[in-house]
Amino acid sequence: MEHSGKIKKDAMILCDHVSKSFVNGNETAEVLKDITLSVEENEFVVILGPGQCGKTTLVNILAGLERASGGEVTVNGKKVTDPEPERGVVYQKTALFPWLTVEGNVGFGPKMAGVPKKERKERTKHYIELVGLSGFEKSYPIKLSGGMRQRVGIARAYCNNPSVLLMDEPFGHLDAQTRYLMQEEVERIWSQDKRTVIFVTNNIEEAVYLADRIVLLSNCPTTVRNEFKIDLQRPRDNMSSEFLRLREEIGRHVEMTR
Amino acid sequence: MKEKKLKYTLISVASIAAFLSVWYLVTDVFHIFPSSTFPSPVKVAQAFIRKLTVKTPDGGTLATHLAASLKVALYGYLLGIGIGVPLGILMGWFRKVDLIVKPIFDLVRPIPPVGWIPLMILWLGIGMRAKATVIFVSAVTPSIINAYTGIKQTNSVHIWVARTFGAKSLETLIKVGIPSALPMIFAGLKVSLGASWMALVAAEMLASTEGLGYMIQMNRMVGKADNIMVGMITIGLVGAMLTWILEKLENKLVKGGRTK
Ligand SMILES: Nc1ncnc2c1ncn2[C@@H]1O[C@H](COP(=O)(O)OP(=O)(O)OP(=O)(O)O)[C@@H](O)[C@H]1O
Ligand SMILES: [Mg+2]
Numbered sequence: 001m002e003h004s005g006k007i008k009k010d011a012m013i014l015c016d017h018v019s020k021s022f023v024n025g026n027e028t029a030e031v032l033k034d035i036t037l038s039v040e041e042n043e044f045v046v047i048l049g050p051g052q053c054g055k056t057t058l059v060n061i062l063a064g065l066e067r068a069s070g071g072e073v074t075v076n077g078k079k080v081t082d083p084e085p086e087r088g089v090v091y092q093k094t095a096l097f098p099w100l101t102v103e104g105n106v107g108f109g110p111k112m113a114g115v116p117k118k119e120r121k122e123r124t125k126h127y128i129e130l131v132g133l134s135g136f137e138k139s140y141p142i143k144l145s146g147g148m149r150q151r152v153g154i155a156r157a158y159c160n161n162p163s164v165l166l167m168d169e170p171f172g173h174l175d176a177q178t179r180y181l182m183q184e185e186v187e188r189i190w191s192q193d194k195r196t197v198i199f200v201t202n203n204i205e206e207a208v209y210l211a212d213r214i215v216l217l218s219n220c221p222t223t224v225r226n227e228f229k230i231d232l233q234r235p236r237d238n239m240s241s242e243f244l245r246l247r248e249e250i251g252r253h254v255e256m257t258r
Numbered sequence: 259m260k261e262k263k264l265k266y267t268l269i270s271v272a273s274i275a276a277f278l279s280v281w282y283l284v285t286d287v288f289h290i291f292p293s294s295t296f297p298s299p300v301k302v303a304q305a306f307i308r309k310l311t312v313k314t315p316d317g318g319t320l321a322t323h324l325a326a327s328l329k330v331a332l333y334g335y336l337l338g339i340g341i342g343v344p345l346g347i348l349m350g351w352f353r354k355v356d357l358i359v360k361p362i363f364d365l366v367r368p369i370p371p372v373g374w375i376p377l378m379i380l381w382l383g384i385g386m387r388a389k390a391t392v393i394f395v396s397a398v399t400p401s402i403i404n405a406y407t408g409i410k411q412t413n414s415v416h417i418w419v420a421r422t423f424g425a426k427s428l429e430t431l432i433k434v435g436i437p438s439a440l441p442m443i444f445a446g447l448k449v450s451l452g453a454s455w456m457a458l459v460a461a462e463m464l465a466s467t468e469g470l471g472y473m474i475q476m477n478r479m480v481g482k483a484d485n486i487m488v489g490m491i492t493i494g495l496v497g498a499m500l501t502w503i504l505e506k507l508e509n510k511l512v513k514g515g516r517t518k
Contacts, residue, residue, distance in 0.1 A: 060418075063418075063422055064422075065418050065421065065422070082421075083418070083421045083422040083424075084422070084424065085422065085423055085424045087422065088422065089418070089419070089422050091415050091418070091419070093415055095413065095415035095416055095418070095419055097416060097419075097434070097437070097438070098438075098514040098515060099437040099438065099440065099512070099513045099514045100437075100513075100514070101513075101514075108419070108420075108423060108433075109423040112420070112423040112424050112425045112429070112433070113423065113424060140513060140514030140515065141514060142514055142515035156419075160423060
């Protein structure tokens with residue numbers, strides 16, 4: 001199950017010896033150190049890492065929002081230099097536009113891409129339905145609960161038809177109950193509408209529940225510690241003995257990185 | 259919700275009624291102050307009605323003075339926000355504009371708008387243009403500052419969202435920067451309005467032959483306190499009304515609450 005260090009050069013996403021340091025005045029903070037990982041098409045990869053280890057930084061580099069200090073990221077063999085609509089992002093902080101309705105938020109990407117109004121409407125409707133928010137099309141984010149907002153964030157990312165979805169701790173500040181619910185939702189959405197997903201979390205259970213493969217990160221300066229293939233059948237039962245065994249085993253590895 | 263609103267209205271009405279009663283008591287009932295310099299509310303109301311038709315002693319009816327004031331104020335105000343808001347937005351969004359404009363702006367800003375009056379009289383005389391320029395100066399500063407700050411405070415994640423969806427800088431400004439700065443921009447418009455209205459009265463007292471400020475000034479010279487109060491109350495009411503209109507507009511345009 002554990003297989004570390006092997007990367008496939010022909011994978012869809014290739015994160016090749018990526019490092020990142022932030023320079024503040026004459027202080028340099030090394031955040032990412034030689035991160036190498038690969039993701040296959042339609043694979044659900046969970047990046048599991050402790051708080052403040054540079055997970056958001058890594059997502060931003062994958063998205064093209066931030067430049068790596070060393071190494072490079074390629075998607076389908078093409079080097080990532082700028083953000084692109086083909087890589088959708090669900091942000092850690094719910095970043096809905098408060099001045100737009102649910103509909104307006106979800107349809108924002110297609111609008112920027114110049115999709116004609118009729119098609120845009122249909123697509124928007126489809127994804128609002130998919131995340132279970134029908135009836136809230138005209139609501140403003142301020143009226144929605146945290147869980148609903150994240151659903152809108154997911155629909156917004158999906159609606160632009162990206163081939164890759166980057167999700168940065170999307171459920172980080174939801175209560176446990178809502179979190180379970182959202183995990184089931186994400187699993188369901190992904191099963192219905194397959195994409196390549198990179199999902200970031202610091203929650204082991206969430207990782208085991210969702211991942212085809214877990215990439216375990218170390219503390220800062222961050223490197224890839226380990227990888228775990230999760231071969232459990234979906235949808236998973238987080239009470240099954242197999243699930244609990246995996247969770248415990250990965251938990252031990254996480255302890256070791258502390 | 260409805261009950262709360264009713265309660266609020268009742269309290270407002272009661273407080274105004276109490277104010278008028280006290281005013282009435284200290285003037286017409288107990289004659290604490292001489293009525294020539296401190297007229298009662300009844301006297302002021304009478305003067306108000308008289309001033310609707312009578313032109314003496316200041317050469318115009320209330321309506322003509324009000325129209326003159328509004329005209330100057332709107333010219334100066336619209337010009338001020340029309341230049342100030344776009345300039346503030348551009349300064350907030352484009353670093354180059356910021357670098358070029360900011361030093362000049364920082365130097366000019368501390369001069370109180372009323373301080374421009376003497377120079378404006380010298381340059382433009384005591385007509386419409388001098389007054390409108392002073393009002394322009396009052397309106398432009400808060401518009402710039404608020405639009406600038408609003409744009410600067412744009413949530414960086416919002417900008418990322420737009421960029422990942424392929425928006426270019428100008429598009430991002432229009433679709434993300436400006437909508438997210440809109441509450442701040444409106445706050446600036448309100449501050450600008452208040453400042454304009456104040457500067458207007460000052461300008462009219464110093465450099466004018468018409469308008470509400472001029473009316474107050476002329477009535478001071480002939481010692482007619484009731485007419486002065488009519489002018490002051492009109493200035494207050496119209497100022498409040500203009501703010502109210504702006505707030506209605508804001509409620510229409512600023513959607514989804516004012517949180518970032
Ligand atoms: N633009 C920046 N300039 C300087 N330092 C930064 C910058 N962005 C991030 N950092 C630093 O890099 C480190 C990692 O930040 P990052 O947000 O990527 O971590 P994270 O794992 O996503 O954290 P969290 O668990 O809170 O989500 C932090 O110490 C942070 O202070
Ligand atoms: Mg983070």
